Amino acid sequence: MSALTTTEAGQxxxxxxxxxxxxxxxxxxxxxxxxxxxxxxxxxxxxRSVHHPAVAELIPLTLVELQRWxxxxxxxxxxxxxxxxxxxxxxxxRLSGKLSEELNRAYTGMSSVVxxxxxxxxxxxxxxxxxxxxxTLLQAxxxxxxxxxxxxxxxxxxxxxxxxxxxxxxxxxxxxxGIQVRxxxxxxxxxxxxxxxxxLVITLFCALLGYPLAYYLSGLPENRANLLLVxxxxxxxxxxxxxxxAWIALLQTNGVINSFLLSSGLIGQPIEMLYTSFATIIxxxxxxxxxxxxxxxxxxxxxxxxxxxxxxxxxxxxxxxFARIYFPMTLPGLSAGALLVFIISVGYxxxxxxxxxxxxxxxxxxxxxxxxxxxxxxxxxxxxSLLLGLILVLYWLYDRxxxxxxxxxx
Amino acid sequence: xxxxxxxxxxxxxTNVKKTYDHKTLVVKDFNLDVAKGEFITLLGPSGxxxxxxxxxxxxxxxxxxxxxxxxGRSVTSIAPYARNIGMVFQQYAxxxxxxxxxxxxxxxxxxxxxxxxxxxxxxxxxxLVELLDFGNRFPGQLSGGQRQRxxxxxxxxxAPDIVLMDEPLGALDKKLREQMQFxxxxxxxxxxxxxxxxxxxxxxxxxxxxxxxxxxNGIVQQCAAPHVLYERPANLFVADFIGESNKLKGTxxxxxxxxxxxxxxxxxxxxxxxxxxxxxxxxxxxxxRPEKLTFTDRLGSAGNQVKARFVTRHYVGEYIRYHFATADxxxxxxxxxxxxxxxxxxxxxxxxxxxxxxxxxxxxxPVAASTL
Numbered sequence: 001m002s003a004l005t006t007t008e009a010g011q012x013x014x015x016x017x018x019x020x021x022x023x024x025x026x027x028x029x030x031x032x033x034x035x036x037x038x039x040x041x042x043x044x045x046x047x048r049s050v051h052h053p054a055v056a057e058l059i060p061l062t063l064v065e066l067q068r069w070x071x072x073x074x075x076x077x078x079x080x081x082x083x084x085x086x087x088x089x090x091x092x093x094r095l096s097g098k099l100s101e102e103l104n105r106a107y108t109g110m111s112s113v114v115x116x117x118x119x120x121x122x123x124x125x126x127x128x129x130x131x132x133x134x135x136t137l138l139q140a141x142x143x144x145x146x147x148x149x150x151x152x153x154x155x156x157x158x159x160x161x162x163x164x165x166x167x168x169x170x171x172x173x174x175x176x177x178g179i180q181v182r183x184x185x186x187x188x189x190x191x192x193x194x195x196x197x198x199x200l201v202i203t204l205f206c207a208l209l210g211y212p213l214a215y216y217l218s219g220l221p222e223n224r225a226n227l228l229l230v231x232x233x234x235x236x237x238x239x240x241x242x243x244x245x246a247w248i249a250l251l252q253t254n255g256v257i258n259s260f261l262l263s264s265g266l267i268g269q270p271i272e273m274l275y276t277s278f279a280t281i282i283x284x285x286x287x288x289x290x291x292x293x294x295x296x297x298x299x300x301x302x303x304x305x306x307x308x309x310x311x312x313x314x315x316x317x318x319x320x321x322f323a324r325i326y327f328p329m330t331l332p333g334l335s336a337g338a339l340l341v342f343i344i345s346v347g348y349x350x351x352x353x354x355x356x357x358x359x360x361x362x363x364x365x366x367x368x369x370x371x372x373x374x375x376x377x378x379x380x381x382x383x384x385s386l387l388l389g390l391i392l393v394l395y396w397l398y399d400r401x402x403x404x405x406x407x408x409x410x
Numbered sequence: 411x412x413x414x415x416x417x418x419x420x421x422x423x424t425n426v427k428k429t430y431d432h433k434t435l436v437v438k439d440f441n442l443d444v445a446k447g448e449f450i451t452l453l454g455p456s457g458x459x460x461x462x463x464x465x466x467x468x469x470x471x472x473x474x475x476x477x478x479x480x481x482g483r484s485v486t487s488i489a490p491y492a493r494n495i496g497m498v499f500q501q502y503a504x505x506x507x508x509x510x511x512x513x514x515x516x517x518x519x520x521x522x523x524x525x526x527x528x529x530x531x532x533x534x535x536x537x538l539v540e541l542l543d544f545g546n547r548f549p550g551q552l553s554g555g556q557r558q559r560x561x562x563x564x565x566x567x568x569a570p571d572i573v574l575m576d577e578p579l580g581a582l583d584k585k586l587r588e589q590m591q592f593x594x595x596x597x598x599x600x601x602x603x604x605x606x607x608x609x610x611x612x613x614x615x616x617x618x619x620x621x622x623x624x625x626x627n628g629i630v631q632q633c634a635a636p637h638v639l640y641e642r643p644a645n646l647f648v649a650d651f652i653g654e655s656n657k658l659k660g661t662x663x664x665x666x667x668x669x670x671x672x673x674x675x676x677x678x679x680x681x682x683x684x685x686x687x688x689x690x691x692x693x694x695x696x697x698x699r700p701e702k703l704t705f706t707d708r709l710g711s712a713g714n715q716v717k718a719r720f721v722t723r724h725y726v727g728e729y730i731r732y733h734f735a736t737a738d739x740x741x742x743x744x745x746x747x748x749x750x751x752x753x754x755x756x757x758x759x760x761x762x763x764x765x766x767x768x769x770x771x772x773x774x775x776p777v778a779a780s781t782l
Contacts, residue, residue: 310499313493313495314564316516
């Protein structure tokens with residue numbers, strides 16, 4: 001082999017970089033689209049889950065004063081005066097409502113306390129506040145004499161916080177004992193567990209239903225298999241909402257299934273199926289089944305029938321031959337399908353929201369609740385980030401034990 | 411090796427018929443007796459029914475009617491896994507998720523042989539196909555020829571009664587194919603198993619087989635040893651399919667014990683061996699191999715002669731092909747060794763071509779196809 005001259009090397013390098021530039025230009029629109037609609041929202045969500053400047057913007061001076069506070073008794077008079085002054089300002093600007101909402105989130109029941117105290121302090125003149133501020137405040141409500149309340153205010157005032165993650169993990173920060181399990185409301189961890197559990201069951205059902213069908217399809221002549229595949233894909237052509245609503249019609253107390261079972265005398269009482277986790281599982285299995293069938297089918301289609309024949313000619317009976325030879329060869333498709341179904345169902349929202357009731361709710365429904373109803377976007381962001389982290393961890397585990405390179409979508 | 415296995419036949423096909431669509435027969439009345447240790451090739455164009463016969467023997471296709479007997483016992487109702495027949499596939503069919511060792515051990519594990527015996531056998535067969543150092547690799551890491559050797563070893567390791575090979579060398583390039591032919595022959599001689607080999611490559615069939623069954627349209631046209639097929643083809647199809655042949659049309663004028671006299675279309679009278687003709691007055695085709703056809707100055711006046719015009723000359727390397735045309739347009743090809751005697755012709759030279767009567771066959775049509 002002879003080495004290239006400098007000119008030749010230069011030409012080769014410039015040709016290569018030109019090629020790269022062309023390739024890059026082809027993906028620029030998609031890249032911009034993804035950055036704008038995918039990376040940026042996820043980034044802002046992650047950011048929002050740790051960045052919370054609302055309280056710090058409302059009562060900055062009080063928070064500075066609270067720096068000196070030892071955290072045991074009521075903060076000193078200066079601090080209380082400063083707070084009263086700021087509350088007075090907020091009341092005049094009609095921002096006390098916002099503060100009450102924020103503090104209520106940090107310490108339950110603070111909403112009305114802040115509102116009434118703000119009204120009381122708002123009635124005073126600024127000159128009066130200099131001397132009577134602290135006193136008025138303490139008279140306004142006994143909560144202002146509690147150290148926990150001030151502790152909560154101090155924590156809520158932090159611009160960067162991991163408190164929402166603690167809440168999302170059902171933990172809380174106690175002034176003395178540090179991080180500990182929250183005792184009053186244990187919801188999120190349980191919900192994560194239930195979500196994973198349901199996703200697992202849905203994946204299992206999809207595999208059990210999809211595998212035999214994909215196997216049958218892969219053995220058919222091409223034109224008939226294509227026709228039947230169109231039927232498999234048919235659900236994709238109807239709106240998700242319509243399909244889910246159809247399940248409501250089927251499953252409700254006086255729906256199709258119950259009416260049939262009642263009239264045939266198999267049951268005496270209608271079975272409660274709608275608004276249970278059963279309804280969520282059955283409707284989601286139906287909706288996600290094509291994601292299992294397609295990769296399975298394309299992998300099975302690629303398996304030469306001579307493998308099974310070879311196994312049998314070597315003396316293997318059909319079932320052992322299937323288990324030892326055919327099944328392992330379909331694993332790439334099975335794991336691809338299972339991963340798709342599992343990840344999609346972990347974050348599914350609309351179907352559990354419509355047919356799940358309270359029993360069939362999944363983590364995404366709680367996230368939506370915090371986005372839309374309770375207006376706690378920071379907690380929603382923390383829950384969403386944890387979900388993202390959870391999926392990444394599961395994917396890592398999968399890659400570790402099964403190997404992501406084994407996935408075959410077609 | 412026995413030309414005809416006779417009563418002691420180890421494997422027998424008797425009146426085997428097969429239809430897929432219940433309208434047309436893919437295999438029409440297949441009869442074949444195979445002796446133990448024989449190497450039989452089923453040769454024919456694609457769609458001629460040879461692979462179907464193999465699949466029926468393996469048990470992957472059922473027999474529409476007729477019997478297949480191994481050692482006198484009918485196997486038509488026995489499941490494929492119980493027939494004890496080894497099979498080598500065109501696409502190797504090595505299990506991709508198992509190493510070579512696991513692939514070879516598979517049939518033995520199914521038969522629940524003890525572990526140390528399995529290990530010894532696997533070692534033995536790996537070294538038999540010269541792949542002992544590759545035992546822990548996966549099939550995907552091997553070349554085509556190596557994969558086919560493993561497939562061969564896997565089909566042999568459980569000492570099957572019969573080994574079936576379905577175009578096993580079809581996916582290999584020419585040079586490798588020749589090596590593998592030699593390899594299969596070597597193993598066959600060393601281990602003495604019975605082989606049913608399917609191919610559409612006549613050279614492969616001629617070099618490897620004890621006997622060849624030539625298939626066309628679901629019928630065995632001729633079943634004989636390679637030299638018989640080549641030198642004494644039973645009909646036009648065989649003469650055409652195996653090797654190359656010059657065909658001169660004519661009418662039978664006289665019939666002797668083993669010779670016939672044929673009046674060619676250009677008026678010349680030639681003598682030829684009697685094959686599947688012959689009644690006086692019927693049309694026939696005289697077939698002559700290109701290498702048996704030569705120039706008159708070599709043969710003198712001993713043989714048959716035909717006059718033809720020189721058309722063109724192809725240089726092939728070890729020999730030269732001369733193309734001639736007779737007066738009625740029939741093309742004749744002469745193969746001449748590329749030595750100093752190779753003559754030169756100029757265009758449209760008229761040359762007399764000659765051959766010996768025993769080097770030509772008077773042939774009829776192929777065996778007529780029977781219907782369902």
